[in-house]
Amino acid sequence: MKYMIMTFGDSSDWDTLGLGGGDATWSEEEVAAHFQAMGEFYGELNASGEMVTGFGLADPSHTMTVEIVDGRPVTSDGPYAETKEVLAGFGIIDVASHDRAVELAARFSALVRTRVELRPVMDSGGQDM
Template sequence: MQFMMFVVSDPAAEPYVPEQDNIAEWVADTTVGGTRITGDRLRPPSHAKTVRVRAGTTLVSDGPFAETKEWIAGFDLLDCASVEEAIAIAARHPMARFGSIELRPYWPLDVEEEPRRRKERETGA
């Protein structure tokens, strides 16, 4: 199973402690172990662009869409045997202590699938 792991900042959480929060160790361990496929940091929301298309016109605004103190600081793509394994890996990430980790399983898109069948599969109807 593949999971997208969003690494989220949280200003209200415990403070960052360099001696305790060694991201390089987590990256090395999960990469050598084969569960981390890729990942990286993201620049702060002040560097973001939000893109929308309305009535055929492309609209671009500075910053994120949501107004929040928390923001996605990075991501990792995991390949795990189960959701339990993904949770265990996420719990070892330093940001789980002074931020939060959001895990989302991949949901493959089959563009060749007939639309009615896709709707039945996605909604269970």
């Protein structure tokens, strides 16, 4: 069964790590330890065959929205100023059970120090995979 684990934040989260335009509030050692722990977690999932893919996303200031208007693509910068929460990263896991997905999501939540969203991935027929 495939699941997506998503983590959310706001633009200040990138500054916390020194990845945005502001000053980092974490020390270099804290940032290095965080990325090492994330790498170890992903390494464990790769070794077990449960990791499908996962990525952190760039600073939200690089976000663009795209929609079709009158048959043509129209783009605008985003997220909008009132946006309080943005998708910060995601991972796709392939696990034997829902309980295992919850276990991994809980561990990921502890690593990123915030709540995460866990959602089953559907196949092209609309069924959970």
